Each structure stands twice: as C-alpha cells, then as structure tokens.
Amino acid sequence: MAEFNTHILVCGGTGCKASQSDLLKANLNARIAEHGLQDQVQVLHTGCFGFCEKGPIVKIQPDNTFYVSVEPKDANEIVDEHLVKGRKVERLLYKDPKTKEKVGDSKHMDFYKKQVRIALRNCGFINPENIDEYIGHDGYAALGKCLEIYRPAEVIDLIKKSSLRGRGGGGFPTGLKWEITHNVAGDEKYVVCNADEGDPGAFMDRSILEGDPHTVIEAMAICGYCIGASKGLVYIRAEYPLAIKRLKTALTQAREYGLLGTEILGSDFSFEIEIRYGAGAFVCGEETALIHSMEGKRGEPTFKPPFPSESGYMGKPTNVNNVETFANIPPIINKGPEWFSSIGTEKSKGTKVFALAGKINNVGLIEVPMGTTLREVIYDIGGGIKDGKKFKAVQTGGPSGGCLTTAFLDTPIDYDNLIAAGSMMGSGGMIVMDEDDCMVSIAKFYLEFTLDESCGKCTPCRIGNKRLHEILVKITEGKGNREDIDKLRMLSHVIKDSSLCGLGQTSPNPVLSTLDNFLNEYEAHVDHKSCPAGQCKALMQYVIDEEKCTGCTLCFRNCPVGAISGEKRSPHYIDQKLCIKCGVCFEKCKFDAISIV
Structure with missing residues (x-):
C-alpha cells in the first residue's frame, strides 16, 4: 500500500457534488498523474465541511490549506502551484470580509473559531466510505468498550450522567429514554434511527449520514446492547440518495469487519440494521407516525401513551432517536460523561448542530456549544446579513418554531431559553431574515408548508390550519380587518391545545411569534392596506x-x-x-x- 505524504480532501457533500466536486476530484487526479505524483498524493472525497456558502471546498493536508469556491478548472493550478512549486494559490484562499486579508487555513476563519464539533467531528476529515479511516479516529472503540467493560445498565448510566437530550426537537433526556426501554419486558425490541429530516432549509442529519455514517451505526449498536435489542432500523427519506448510498456502504463494511451480525467482537451480543425508506412526509418525523410508515401503514400519529418504548414497531418496545442524537453517543462513551456535560448550559449540555440559511453571508452547517448566543451565530459565525441589509428576524425550529427579533439576539441558545422567547430548538433549522422580508408573508409561507404536510387525521390541524391560512391570505391581499388579527390569535391557541401530535401543536408558532413581535406589520396590512416590506403583491x-x-x-x-x-x-x-x-x-x-x- 502506498505511503501518501499529502492528502487532498475534496468536499463530497450533496451541495458541493451539485457544484461539480466529482469533476474537480477527477481533474486533480488527472493532473497529479501527469506529474507522476500518484504514489505521493491521495485525493479523497469527504463529508460536508459545513462552509456551504463557499463550496466546493478543498483542504490540503498536512499543511491545512483551505481553498474555497474551487471549480474543476482550478485543479491544474492547485497541483502545479501548491503541490509542485510549493506556493499557495492566493486567489482561492478565503478572504476575511472584515480585515480584507486572505486566510490560509480554517482554524483562523471566524466561521469555525466558535464552533465545537462533536456530532460533526469526522465530517470533512475522513473518507466516509472507508471504515479504516473511521476506526483510525476512535471508531467502534466505544462499542468495544461497552461490550468488554460495561453492563447495559452501566452504559445507560453514563448517558444519563452526560445529560444528553434528544436532538430531534423534543429534547427528552436520552439516557432516560434508553432506561425506560431497557426496563420494559419484551421478547423482541428495536432500535430506530429517525433520519426523516423534513424542515425547510434543514440538512443536519443528511450531512452526518453523508460524512460519517459509521458513527450512527456504532451508536445504534450500543443502544441495542443497552436496551436488549438485536435489530435496528434506519428510517430515511428516499430524497437522500447520497446519504443512502454511503450508509449502505458503511453497513456492508461493518458486517465484513464483524461489527454487525452475530457475536459482535467475540461477545454474545448480536445486532443487525436495515434501511427503511420514507416518502418525504414531514409528519413522519413524529415517532409514532414514523413507526406506522415503517409498518406499511399511513404515516399518521397516535395518542400516547403507550409510548414507543412500551409498544412501538410491530407492537414491541422500541427506542427512537434521531441521527444527531446517535452521533453524540460514541464520544460520550470514549471521553466520559463529565467531559460532555462540561460543555453547554445548566439544563442543556453539549453542542447543537444548526443549518444556518437565509439572508446570511455564511450559509452552512455549524455546531456550537449550547449557550452560544444568537448574535454570535448570526454575526460572528454567520458573517452578518447579506448586502449590508438590516437584520429583522431569525426563525429557529423550522416551521414549528418562531420568529425572533433583535431583542432576542443576546439570548443563549438552549431548549428552555428558546421556548421562553416564543420559539424552539427544533431539529436545528435556523433561517435568517432581513428588512426586505414581510413577516405576515413569512407566517403564511410556513403555514402553507404545514397544510401540505399535515396528515389530516385530527380536525384542529386539518381544518384549523386551513382557516388560519385563509385569514393570512385575506390580510396579505388587503382584505383583512382588526377582527381577523384577533381571530388569528384565538384560533392559534385552540389548534395548539387540541391537536393530536407535535405538528399541529406547534404549527401556529410562526403566526403567534410574528403577532407578538411584528404586530405593527399586521396592523399596516389591515389598517393601511400596505406592506411595509413591499413583498405582498396585492398591496404593491x-x-x-x-x-x-x-x-x-x-x-x-x-x-x-x-x-x-x-x-x-x-x-x-x-x-x-x-x-x-x-x-x-x-x-x-x-x-x-x-x-x-
């Protein structure tokens, strides 16, 4: 096997592949071969680096040079100048918008300075299709430690001590969920990974599966060992072809290495994982709807209790966690619960991955410690608002969250603070809006999404949200009145209080948060028949x-x-x-x- 002294890491995430990173990699290899360097230089596809605004990204090791916005035609210059002549290609380096100076590596970029990567620790650093690289970064060490040293209850105790909370939106303590499922008697149990990511603008789970699929496999096996399950299921939307491809590759490799299957690592523990595909229904992010979909039924939620931990897939005890939650498990086992719980706030430990999008200079995937403020995310990591515009609002929690104003910019990000502010953590979508956005139209946009994604099982969600949307359409068309504003608020509370599942219970949040924080815009629409942002066509x-x-x-x-x-x-x-x-x-x-x- 060749001993490479230089590695060129090319972003192989969905976004960069759409910008021809495959062709870029091919061109790099061709030029390297022309110079006879193929035994010294290796070109690899990695997962997402996170800095999507400046993709495709190329990182050269060991000198850690970080090139941005690289096109296939730039391959020759990178090889000729950087590899052959030892000179960095200055024009491809990141230019700091504040200092106007070129930055040679990611460690000195504002986008990365305040990030702490746990769930994303391997994304952009390893080849996701090579199990040896994952193992070289402590991969499967946590699984081995659990099987060799700890009893199931002891592993659960470690997760409880870490205070890890579910990253799928609910924020339920992960260790407690595992303990409940462990304690429920059952001849057969299941571990389910929820990879049905449906929030507009969200791509956290997809990026983890594309960039580090083995971490999810390892964590699911650990969970199976803890709760007494021998089978795992990954429920992933079919619109994620690259994530599915890499997950399949990882599963095959894990079986070949004896890390899945019977008597794993010489123990008496056996565990296998299957993939189940979703059709892109947002409501199937709710665990009972997800389970019904996997069973071949309509993706509709049911009343709880019983919870899936008692009666889930095929009526058996089932533990459901999302991708990001599982991605935190191996580091907790390897580094200890005290290490993890030392990061974050009193009630929200660790880090959180966000998909930062909208009117922001640095669109991308970020991971920050709990307690980081919205201001730090938007202005330090995100680089501020595009085109020098004025910040207006940030939507956290996707269509189920709320729109927060400048008054909340110094709010530390965690589960409780965001709920107190009228929004929520959600799975991690974060969309930034500027002065040109109409908040009434924004509320209408999210409600349109909810209407499309509602399963229609319960009346408050099916009909109530339709009435909410009709009132918003009436207001944006200049036909509304003051009574309509009161109706919006009253109906929103009724829907929240009486809907069956989390989709309906949170669907009015964008309406309520914009009413609370931008009432003047609603009043302008109904009193003066004008849209202050100039976005409502009927009023323009x-x-x-x-x-x-x-x-x-x-x-x-x-x-x-x-x-x-x-x-x-x-x-x-x-x-x-x-x-x-x-x-x-x-x-x-x-x-x-x-x-x-």
Missing part, C-alpha cells in the same frame, strides 16, 4: 417619478401586459388596473425612476 404599486423619467421607453418595451404608456422623451405612466406587479419595469429602469409604494 409600481409608480413612475415624472421628474426622474427620461422617456427612454425601456419600461414600456419590456412590460409584458402593456400597462405602461407614454411618448418618447416624455414621462411615462403605469396603469394600475393592468399592472400585474411582475417587477420587470423596476428591474429594467436605468434612472431609478420607478419605485414601489
């Missing part, structure tokens, strides 16, 4: 300033419906009855003569 008007208009006819020639009239070199006029508010005139005008009112 494009008007031409006669003093600025030169009569160039550019707007006239581009209007698709003939709503603009006027003579050449004379001020033009927009007929509001004909205008469809497409914005073409606004985009084409070279003299800033057209404005939105």
